[in-house]
Amino acid sequence: MGATVMVTGGAGYIGSHVLVSLAEAGYRPVAVDDLSNGNRAAVERAAALAGQAIPLEVVDLTKEGAADAVMHRYASMERPFAGIIHLAGRKAVGESVAAPLKYYESNVCASVRLLRAMHRHRIRSMVFSSSATVYGRPDAVPVNEQAVLTPANPYGRTKLAIEEMLRDQSRADRGLGVAILRYFNPIGAHASGHIGECPQGEPANVFPYITQVAAGIRDRLSIFGNDYDTADGTGVRDYLHVMDLAEGHVLALEHAFQSPGCLTLNLGTGRGVSVLELVRTFERVSGLRIPLHIAARRPGDIDAIWADPGLAARILGWQARRTLDEMCADGWRWQRNNPKGYADKDGSGATEAGIVSAARLSAVSKAAMAGDSE
Numbered sequence: 001m002g003a004t005v006m007v008t009g010g011a012g013y014i015g016s017h018v019l020v021s022l023a024e025a026g027y028r029p030v031a032v033d034d035l036s037n038g039n040r041a042a043v044e045r046a047a048a049l050a051g052q053a054i055p056l057e058v059v060d061l062t063k064e065g066a067a068d069a070v071m072h073r074y075a076s077m078e079r080p081f082a083g084i085i086h087l088a089g090r091k092a093v094g095e096s097v098a099a100p101l102k103y104y105e106s107n108v109c110a111s112v113r114l115l116r117a118m119h120r121h122r123i124r125s126m127v128f129s130s131s132a133t134v135y136g137r138p139d140a141v142p143v144n145e146q147a148v149l150t151p152a153n154p155y156g157r158t159k160l161a162i163e164e165m166l167r168d169q170s171r172a173d174r175g176l177g178v179a180i181l182r183y184f185n186p187i188g189a190h191a192s193g194h195i196g197e198c199p200q201g202e203p204a205n206v207f208p209y210i211t212q213v214a215a216g217i218r219d220r221l222s223i224f225g226n227d228y229d230t231a232d233g234t235g236v237r238d239y240l241h242v243m244d245l246a247e248g249h250v251l252a253l254e255h256a257f258q259s260p261g262c263l264t265l266n267l268g269t270g271r272g273v274s275v276l277e278l279v280r281t282f283e284r285v286s287g288l289r290i291p292l293h294i295a296a297r298r299p300g301d302i303d304a305i306w307a308d309p310g311l312a313a314r315i316l317g318w319q320a321r322r323t324l325d326e327m328c329a330d331g332w333r334w335q336r337n338n339p340k341g342y343a344d345k346d347g348s349g350a351t352e353a354g355i356v357s358a359a360r361l362s363a364v365s366k367a368a369m370a371g372d373s374e
């Protein structure tokens, strides 16, 4: 079997899909997660999909010495980490405005500790989850990696701070290979429907909101603003399939293995899609109607942003392959089969498939056929 790779945040949404992609590419992933927003069952199911054991180390990376202890243990088992894919962190923009120190602690401080531990254990390759949020309100779209970085909230500023730290460290430590990935808007789920996004409480992003309305968990979808400067007035974003994103991590890690220095890449499709277009696509793919409500704009939201993904294509040979239809179909399969997400947090992995009752699905379908709307 291949090299051992640490995946911090491996029990989370994107991390669980990265575990599957790494295993499929022949690596031995190890998930490191404090389960603050992750699920043991996500790792268990990723392991089942991958057909190999995937250990989960329940560790809080903000604690001094925590990452060291895991690295030391795997080195002493003769399975030293060849590289790290670092996804652990907090990601709720609104919460970061209310509690910025929590975000600097979880994102920036944990990353400092992880980098120090990496250095001590001579781990030479890292992939880091950054975000299109670092661009703030771009001057032009599509946005490329040279654009000015003006994140508009503390969450985005923690991502930028970590990016700068990684660039500085890779200049100081010449053997280090780093790939910073600026994700656009990952949605959807593994095509099996066994792993997917499992928001705790109210979803912060539009796609899980749509699937929860479709499942009858919420009554209607609020669209924040229909007077943006876009074709249909709703915000435009670059949605990409989470499995395309996961596969990009494997290629980025392999690049970091070969190439010291720091590379920064956008991962997106290069196509802008409006919220309304996303909803209409979901309705067509699922055969369900999503009741809508137009609400006021949210402060800080921008009209439109999508990626120029050309650099990732040139350097990694990576391109998003899956269509918007597949994102909707796969995301809906996950939601439909797991209406309560990973049903419990303690790891039995039990789900309550079938809770979206046949009666509810048929009622929603009938409403769709009757053209019923709010």
Ligand SMILES: NC(=O)c1ccc[n+]([C@@H]2O[C@H](COP(=O)([O-])OP(=O)(O)OC[C@H]3O[C@@H](n4cnc5c(N)ncnc54)[C@H](O)[C@@H]3O)[C@@H](O)[C@H]2O)c1
Pocket: 008, 009, 010, 011, 012, 013, 014, 015, 032, 033, 034, 035, 036, 037, 038, 039, 059, 060, 061, 062, 086, 087, 088, 089, 090, 091, 106, 110, 129, 130, 131, 132, 183, 184, 185, 186, 205
């Ligand atoms: N989902 C998106 O739309 C998006 C977009 C751009 C960037 N990102 C970034 O990608 C990464 C993964 O995002 P996600 O959507 O999978 O989020 P997620 O919340 O599902 O996953 C993050 C994981 O990190 C874990 N974690 C948090 N703090 C930790 C700590 N101190 N120690 C150990 N584990 C900790 C959580 O338990 C969780 O499982 C995040 O860094 C996020 O900022 C996400």
